[in-house]
Amino acid sequence: MERTFDDRNRLIQLEKGRILYRQGEECSTMFLLYSGKIGLYFNYGTENEICLVTVSEKGASLGEMGLLEGEARNGTAVALEDSQVLEIRADNLEAFLAAHPNGGVKMIQDLANRFKAVTDQLHESRELVRELMKERPEGKKTLTQRLKKIADVLLDVPSDVPADLYMSCYTRNHSNLM
Numbered sequence: 001m002e003r004t005f006d007d008r009n010r011l012i013q014l015e016k017g018r019i020l021y022r023q024g025e026e027c028s029t030m031f032l033l034y035s036g037k038i039g040l041y042f043n044y045g046t047e048n049e050i051c052l053v054t055v056s057e058k059g060a061s062l063g064e065m066g067l068l069e070g071e072a073r074n075g076t077a078v079a080l081e082d083s084q085v086l087e088i089r090a091d092n093l094e095a096f097l098a099a100h101p102n103g104g105v106k107m108i109q110d111l112a113n114r115f116k117a118v119t120d121q122l123h124e125s126r127e128l129v130r131e132l133m134k135e136r137p138e139g140k141k142t143l144t145q146r147l148k149k150i151a152d153v154l155l156d157v158p159s160d161v162p163a164d165l166y167m168s169c170y171t172r173n174h175s176n177l178m
Helices: 062-068 091-099 101-134 144-156 163-174
Strands: 002-004 010-014 019-021 029-035 038-041 050-055 078-079 081-091
Touching: 019 101, 029 050, 062 078, 062 101, 081 091
Parallel strands: none
Antiparallel strands: 002 010, 010 081, 019 078, 029 081, 038 050, 038 078
């Protein structure tokens, strides 16, 4: 169910389990959470599904990165409970922010918090890689095996995948190791 919030924005009702938008779709709107809880997923509905974040704070923004960058959606948004979101179209974003400056401040805070979380994760990952690379090779431990150990930690590679197979697939898909 939808209803007009003002003359240019819609308040959308989402039942639990309903998809708000899908990864890869064009992005011409963003949303502000009005009530409920939304999960943001990467590879939703596949065996590689990852829940990136759960959004439950009223006023939190969803989909703004694709809208601001002009890129496709980088994740899938799913209602984890009955929810309401305010849809803001790209052609109305400036007018909305002018009329609701607190919405703009909240969006900037959300983006800053997400940036900090990613920066913290990157820093932790770099430190972990440094520590793993400093480990002294035991016996015939090769660089490939050490890189496999790093990949296991960072990418959750199953333990039964041989290092040679993983590294072969990785280099085939990424051209080089670093």
